Amino acid sequence: xxxxxxxxxxxxxxxxxxxxxxxxxxxxxxxLPLALRExxxxxxxxxxxxxAVVAALENVHAVLADDDLFGGPARLLAxxxxxxxxxxxxxxxxxxxxxxxYVDADGIDWPDNALRFAALGWVAARIGLGEVAQFRPDIVHxxxxxxxxxxxYLAYDGRPVPGSVVTIHNLAxxxxxxAEMLSALRxxxxxxxxxxxxxYGKIGYLKAGLQxxxxxxxxxxxxxxxxxxxxxxFGLDGLLRGRSDVITGITNGIDVNVWNxxxxxxxxxRFGRTTLSKRTANKAHLQRRFALEENPERLLLGVVSRLAWxxxxxxLADALPILLDTGAQLVVLGTGEQALxxxxxxxxxxxxxxxxxIVGYNEDLAHLMQAGADAMLVPSRYEPCGxxxxxxxxxxxxxxxxxxxxxxxxxxxxxxxxxxAQRATGVQFSPVTQDALEAALIRTSQxxxxxxxxxxxxxxxxxxxxxxxxxxxxxxxxxxxxxxxxN
Numbered sequence: 394x395x396x397x398x399x400x401x402x403x404x405x406x407x408x409x410x411x412x413x414x415x416x417x418x419x420x421x422x423x424x425l426p427l428a429l430r431e432x433x434x435x436x437x438x439x440x441x442x443x444x445a446v447v448a449a450l451e452n453v454h455a456v457l458a459d460d461d462l463f464g465g466p467a468r469l470l471a472x473x474x475x476x477x478x479x480x481x482x483x484x485x486x487x488x489x490x491x492x493x494x495y496v497d498a499d500g501i502d503w504p505d506n507a508l509r510f511a512a513l514g515w516v517a518a519r520i521g522l523g524e525v526a527q528f529r530p531d532i533v534h535x536x537x538x539x540x541x542x543x544x545x546y547l548a549y550d551g552r553p554v555p556g557s558v559v560t561i562h563n564l565a566x567x568x569x570x571x572a573e574m575l576s577a578l579r580x581x582x583x584x585x586x587x588x589x590x591x592x593y594g595k596i597g598y599l600k601a602g603l604q605x606x607x608x609x610x611x612x613x614x615x616x617x618x619x620x621x622x623x624x625x626x627f628g629l630d631g632l633l634r635g636r637s638d639v640i641t642g643i644t645n646g647i648d649v650n651v652w653n654x655x656x657x658x659x660x661x662x663r664f665g666r667t668t669l670s671k672r673t674a675n676k677a678h679l680q681r682r683f684a685l686e687e688n689p690e691r692l693l694l695g696v697v698s699r700l701a702w703x704x705x706x707x708x709l710a711d712a713l714p715i716l717l718d719t720g721a722q723l724v725v726l727g728t729g730e731q732a733l734x735x736x737x738x739x740x741x742x743x744x745x746x747x748x749x750x751i752v753g754y755n756e757d758l759a760h761l762m763q764a765g766a767d768a769m770l771v772p773s774r775y776e777p778c779g780x781x782x783x784x785x786x787x788x789x790x791x792x793x794x795x796x797x798x799x800x801x802x803x804x805x806x807x808x809x810x811x812x813x814a815q816r817a818t819g820v821q822f823s824p825v826t827q828d829a830l831e832a833a834l835i836r837t838s839q840x841x842x843x844x845x846x847x848x849x850x851x852x853x854x855x856x857x858x859x860x861x862x863x864x865x866x867x868x869x870x871x872x873x874x875x876x877x878x879x880n
Contacts, residue, residue: 644778
């Protein structure tokens with residue numbers, strides 16, 4: 394794609410792996426810049442100066458200063474870390490806090506999140522307008538609500554602006570704040586209108602991005618269609634339908650250098666397609682880690698997830714009797730809603746040796762679960778893309794997923810009676826109900842008992858290209874087409 398050469402993109406993000414990560418957003422924003430290099434795209438990432446990010450910076454120098462960035466002085470630092478070209482907002486009054494970038498130790502949103510992520514957008518807009526001499530991007534690419542106000546600031550500045558893209562990783566999270574903050578956010582009164590940043594009487598950060606972006610992407614083709622419906626649009630479906638001509642669904646990939654069972658140093662036993670039997674050692678290690686009966690013949694199902702209503706884990710808890718009746722075991726790793734955490738922990742107490750749950754997130758353990766579980770469950774009510782099932786394919790863990798969003802796009806489950814059954818990579822179920830999940834669990838158990846069919850499904854998954862190669866090419870083409878349309 395020689396016509397992509399020389400395109401420069403500012404990626405505006407609130408997290409980036411491996412420096413700061415709370416979920417799939419960080420994985421995507423960490424992998425995409427690296428994948429785009431093969432297409433001649435230079436992507437520089439703007440990220441808040443959380444302690445972990447500032448500490449990792451190398452070759453640091455200041456490129457911009459602000460005496461009052463929403464309540465205190467700040468510098469924009471240019472540097473390099475973990476393979477990434479970075480611009481980092483060094484604003485201690487906003488970002489010098491330990492732990493989660495969005496919530497405090499009690500899981501409550503930081504009270505000044507409106508200002509913190511307005512600062513991200515404000516600085517991104519200044520970079521986009523050319524105020525950093527060393528880097529003037531052709532395109533500003535904003536990810537999720539935390540970066541959405543960038544495009545509001547650009548729209549109301551009055552100067553020529555670069556091309557713009559906003560990517561929706563989860564439409565449910567929109568960044569809504571009181572209308573009374575308009576002046577404090579340095580937005581003009583004219584911005585507070587339905588064709589601006591106003592959303593049902595509030596200031597909508599994601600709304601700003603969707604309203605003013607030249608192009609809108611989301612993380613799978615099926616979710617691109619789903620989010621334009623009232624059921625999945627979270628009040629923004631009308632706006633999205635009105636802009637359907639600029640919406641593209643591009644399925645996420647994963648970093649296959651990080652997620653590669655042949656080279657993964659986080660797991661006890663490495664393996665590949667020709668050495669699948671070595672997975673048994675990882676399974677035994679996983680069973681011991683969760684205090685389960687150590688038995689290679691029991692089907693071991695894993696969940697690595699944010700514990701939230703969206704993820705359908707309450708339905709899984711309801712379906713547990715059927716799961717256990719099949720003889721299977723269940724292990725869960727995740728953190729989130731406290732009521733769901735308590736319910737899952739109580740299941741461990743009720744079913745010792747059969748169910749395990751660790752509340753929290755541990756990257757090493759996430760890798761072990763992919764490498765040791767026989768199947769990975771993703772029973773989400775909606776799922777824009779999902780990365781768990783992509784990792785599962787790579788590691789020979791059969792995905793059992795709801796047929797929604799990116800799960801529908803990435804897992805192949807033909808009718809078992811069809812000629813294509815030998816190409817299956819996982820088990821899907823629909824609708825997202827207890828009955829449908831129970832039927833999927835029973836079918837999974839039946840396939841597990843047919844060892845040749847199970848191994849065939851594992852190998853099909855492991856042959857699937859889950860890298861960023863195809864998706865990065867689509868983003869590169871999107872950038873080229875956008876610049877051609879603007880010029």
